[in-house]
Amino acid sequence: MNKPFTRTLAALGLALLLPGLAAHAEERSFKLSAGDPIDAPGPQGAKLFSEHLKASSGGALNVKVFPSAMIGNDVQMLGALPAGTVEFALVGAPTLVGLVKEFGVLDLPYQFNSPAEVDAMLDGPMGQQLLAKLEEKGLVGLGFWEIGFRDLTNSKRPIEKWEDLKGLKIRTVQSPIFRTFFEHLGANAQPMPINEVFGALEMHAIDGQENPISLIATQRFNEVQKYLTLSEHIYTSYVLLMSKKTWDSLDDAQRAQVRQAAEQARGEQRAIARKANQDKLAELKDAGMQINALSDEQRQRFVEQAKVVTEQVRGNIGADFVQAWQAELARVRESH
Template identity: 85%
Template sequence: MSNLFIRGVAALSLALLLPGVAAQAQERTFKLSAGDPIDAPGPQGAKLFAEHLKAGSDGALNVKVFPSAMIGNDVQMLGALPAVTVEFALVGAPTLVGLVKDFGVLDLPYQFNSTAEVDAMLDGPMGQQLLAKLEEKGLVGLGFWEIGFRNLTNSKRPIEKWEDLKGLKIRTVQSPIFRTFFDHLGANAQPMPINEVFGALEMHAIDGQENPVSLIATQRYNEVQDYLTVSEHIYTAYVLLMSKKTWDSLDDTQRAQVRKAAEQARSEQRQLARQANSEKLAELKASGMQVNTLTDEQRQRFVDQAKVVTEQVRGSFDADFVKAWQAELQRVREAN
């Protein structure tokens, strides 16, 4: 019997006697990209996801979070994930419209009346249908997290009626529905990645932008914007994505661990986002921003314009999906 064989048997015996050694050899570390600063609710939720996954896998599955688009913006991540340049990404749902047009249904203005409606829709069967559409694009959708209801800021004037937007250059996310909506209101929509927005505002290349309060604060837009209008015109979600190639490389137990960690972090992240969107408004006021909230009458005038846009763009979605989506939203409203 050769010395090589004896050493091999001894090594195998040691691994069986010390399972921690074998487990350590199977440890994996993944990268998770997020576009927002580390103190924003999205990356904070990503850190919670990493903690839950590490604990749930007994340290075998580890995630390192890269905030502030350090390794790429949302659009770039949609190519990086299938190529496994990065294994996870937290992206804004509007970014996904370029891959799956039906994601645009989430961008319809003034369709949600509350976060309760949002949660029921995104966590329910219609939200899951949207996530399932991503697999053929090399992505696995692990759930919807919260960015929040979006509000307007600008450096020119208070926005009290939709006509006040006429001629303003407003940065929007890279979704055609956003552009259609703001162009319809008379603004000049300027789609661009979020990591370019502060500089564009500072240089007056654009007049304003629209985001939830938490991101207006963490992106420091109050330093380059004078006016904030609480318009809550569109709700936006994050989507936690995973490379399907990486997903397929995991065993069933590991996949269950990933899904459980994502669900745990989702609930916690939403709480963080909603708390931040509430608390940061007072901070923005204290910083000197002039803040106004649309009255019911002013809001209704925006809603009426939104209906026109919805009719214009609904043909870009699968007709059966839109019909099912609207029926489910009606059912959710009646249940609440």
């Protein structure tokens, strides 16, 4: 074989190989949608996730965060993700109940006693079972992040006992268990996307809403709400979601980089959320909100009503799953 012919073959082989190498090294840009303002703990965690992923992928995987429901609210994101038109979203876990009924177990009122219990359950086998159920819906669950324990605000009166909720129009997240709980307490539950709540409060279309302290502050609800009750009635998490279509387009190394970045950001985001839920309470008080905590006696009366609601909705979630969840929660309590 003569040398010119050998060189021609080598050049041809290199030409065929180079496009593949170029494609493999090609930078990719993704959109991550979040419903809350950029200074809220969720989008702050999303920014950290973006930074970690860019670093671990050597700049090949780039995520741009779109806060404040700029490209859609949580419900809209659940439609966009499977198609891959949006690649990532940070959604409230209650939104997922419509897709996977077992996610309703996270919405049961007064079931967690501490953040440590929450972390053990969500990061443990039962939480992972929930995330695994998302794949058949075209979603990949990358972990649970923190929204937090929810408190009540309204413009009418302090809530000192559950009967004080009677007749109040309270915005809830779009989960049937929230609606069942508040209607059981005598309130008029109004499911609504978070980006519509301020306007509804301002126009007095609703009397109140319920969210963790950090979101009450970053959503500026104190400007249109006078009373804040530290009820801590339901714990809510975010779920970091990825389009399965996009996930399937990544190679194994890139998937590992995504999971690593999500896990790293998860702990950081939870720390941000927990600090914000402490720090923002003083800001809300300084801003003029009238704040009250439930007495131990009245809190226990809320807990008793929560037990009634849990029994009512158990079948809707899946009785066997609820039983397994509660057994694991009891085991976690014993180990802590």
